[in-house]
Amino acid sequence: xxxxxxxxxxxxxxxxxxxxxxxxxxxxxxxxxxxxxxxxxxxxxxxxxxxxxxxxxxxxxxxxxxxxxxxxxxxxxxxxxxxxxxxxxxxxxxxxxxxxxxxxxxxxxxxxxxxxxxxxxxxxxxxxxxxxxxxxxxxxxxxxxxxxxxxxxxxxxxxxxxxxxxxxxxxxxxxxxxxxxxxxxxxxxxxxxxxxxxxxxxxxxxxxxxxxxxxxxxxxxxx
Amino acid sequence: xxxxxxxxxxxxxxxxxxxxxxxxxxxxxxxxxxxxxxxxxxxxxxxxxxxxxxxxxxxxxxxxxxxxxxxxxxxxxxxxxxxxxxxxxxxxxxxxxxxxxxxxxxxxxxxxxxxxxxxxxxxxxxxxxxxxxxxxxxxxxxxxxxxxxxxxxxxxxxxxxxxxxxxxxxxxxxxxxxxxxxxxxxxxxxxxxxxxxxxxxxxxxxxxxxxxxxxxxxxxxxx
DNA sequence: TAAAGTATTTTTGTATCCACGTATTATCAA
DNA sequence: TTGATAATACGTGGATACAAAAATACTTTA
Numbered sequence: 403x404x405x406x407x408x409x410x411x412x413x414x415x416x417x418x419x420x421x422x423x424x425x426x427x428x429x430x431x432x433x434x435x436x437x438x439x440x441x442x443x444x445x446x447x448x449x450x451x452x453x454x455x456x457x458x459x460x461x462x463x464x465x466x467x468x469x470x471x472x473x474x475x476x477x478x479x480x481x482x483x484x485x486x487x488x489x490x491x492x493x494x495x496x497x498x499x500x501x502x503x504x505x506x507x508x509x510x511x512x513x514x515x516x517x518x519x520x521x522x523x524x525x526x527x528x529x530x531x532x533x534x535x536x537x538x539x540x541x542x543x544x545x546x547x548x549x550x551x552x553x554x555x556x557x558x559x560x561x562x563x564x565x566x567x568x569x570x571x572x573x574x575x576x577x578x579x580x581x582x583x584x585x586x587x588x589x590x591x592x593x594x595x596x597x598x599x600x601x602x603x604x605x606x607x608x609x610x611x612x613x614x615x616x617x618x619x620x621x622x623x624x625x
Numbered sequence: 626x627x628x629x630x631x632x633x634x635x636x637x638x639x640x641x642x643x644x645x646x647x648x649x650x651x652x653x654x655x656x657x658x659x660x661x662x663x664x665x666x667x668x669x670x671x672x673x674x675x676x677x678x679x680x681x682x683x684x685x686x687x688x689x690x691x692x693x694x695x696x697x698x699x700x701x702x703x704x705x706x707x708x709x710x711x712x713x714x715x716x717x718x719x720x721x722x723x724x725x726x727x728x729x730x731x732x733x734x735x736x737x738x739x740x741x742x743x744x745x746x747x748x749x750x751x752x753x754x755x756x757x758x759x760x761x762x763x764x765x766x767x768x769x770x771x772x773x774x775x776x777x778x779x780x781x782x783x784x785x786x787x788x789x790x791x792x793x794x795x796x797x798x799x800x801x802x803x804x805x806x807x808x809x810x811x812x813x814x815x816x817x818x819x820x821x822x823x824x825x826x827x828x829x830x831x832x833x834x835x836x837x838x839x840x841x842x843x844x845x846x847x848x
Numbered sequence: 849t850a851a852a853g854t855a856t857t858t859t860t861g862t863a864t865c866c867a868c869g870t871a872t873t874a875t876c877a878a
Numbered sequence: 879t880t881g882a883t884a885a886t887a888c889g890t891g892g893a894t895a896c897a898a899a900a901a902t903a904c905t906t907t908a
Binding site for chain 1: 677709723776781
Binding site: 662664665666680696697698699700 | 889890891
């Protein structure tokens with residue numbers, strides 16, 4: 403079974419890895435807010451290690467766009483402007499569109515059932531108000547991407563999901579529009595079933611672009 | 626004038642930045658070969674700084690996919706398998722396709738002339754055998770991307786160009802197929818002139834995908 | 849009150865040290 | 879010779895203490 407993204411739950415754990423995971427997790431869950439300053443010393447103490455691995459983790463997080471590193475001014479939690487959020491959704495649309503196109507030929511009946519199972523689980527999470535709707539939603543998209551069998555593509559898409567995750571959570575918490583997401587995603591499955599790769603690609607693109615405006619309202623002005 | 630990618634030629638230079646630029650440049654030029662081990666001490670001495678900023682630079686380079694960091698085994702120059710190279714070109718095709726689609730409405734006659742100037746400069750570099758044909762080629766693509774006015778999109782595409790740069794150089798050095806690139810790119814400009822965004826997007830996609838197989842022959846087997 | 853200068857805090861980088869994993873070499877038995 | 883095993887060298891990952899530079903905060907003075 404190909405793993406969906408929230409990737410690499412492996413347990414090798416150098417200190418830097420641990421710091422990276424720890425901070426990333428906090429950011430995904432929205433524990434740190436955009437603009438918050440991350441002080442290496444504090445975080446190091448929190449996890450029980452020295453500054454060095456934490457600072458290294460900062461570099462990676464900055465590469466991921468989760469954090470902004472300004473010379474001599476330390477590490478600040480990144481926030482997205484509305485424009486940036488739209489941009490990410492534009493990028494997601496073509497990337498996940500590509501993933502769908504590539505995945506399509508590999509999807510058999512068994513896989514369709516798995517996708518429908520994931521869709522159902524997502525809906526249940528949505529109804530119960532549990533905010534791991536966001537995680538389920540990622541699993542659904544991640545599953546399709548995984549089927550493309552393109553490691554770098556999967557990685558890039560996954561990284562974008564991490565960046566938007568805090569906003570997805572706010573969106574989910576503040577209103578329950580996500581319920582209508584059921585049909586939205588059912589349409590994607592239907593398109594996959596159609597066997598028309600370019601059609602499915604287009605449907606995925608439209609699906610992703612259509613959610614951007616809804617999210618956009620909840621974006622904090624940021625720096 | 627919007628800057629083309631080889632981005633950020635700014636001169637703020639923390640030590641980490643310097644290390645990052647230094648190593649990236651060496652990798653782009655192919656001074657280090659895939660599989661080579663990068664020893665922090667050596668590089669630190671080479672640039673005249675301590676290990677720490679070098680180690681931090683490694684993290685970013687690893688995020689960029691230029692280098693592989695394995696726990697307790699240090700830093701090794703990444704190489705691309707044929708599959709990975711194809712994958713990168715697939716990703717480039719949709720990303721740069723998107724950039725073209727977004728850039729199109731902003732291109733005026735002046736900009737077309739600039740693009741033609743860049744194309745000509747690229748050709749001249751190709752004829753003189755100077756290997757900064759690769760740089761000119763990047764400038765051409767970078768210019769179009771810049772017109773999309775999407776910072777994150779530009780950044781991602783730029784990162785991919787950096788990864789494939791060493792292979793582009795090998796390709797260029799070993800044969801002079803790049804000459805035929807003139808028409809290839811002229812077609813892209815023509816498509817931009819057509820005013821049909823989706824057509825131009827498609828043309829750019831095809832252009833990029835068509836170069837992958839030519840490059841693929843020159844890819845080292847890698848790990 | 850505004851400007852200038854001083855002090856403090858942070859960030860960044862250096863230098864050193866150590867434990868542990870990996871890789872290499874040397875040793876020894878079959 | 880060959881293969882397995884032990885000894886060793888090396889590099890990595892990390893800790894810690896310290897120094898320099900920048901940014902921020904705080905006075906003091908005009």
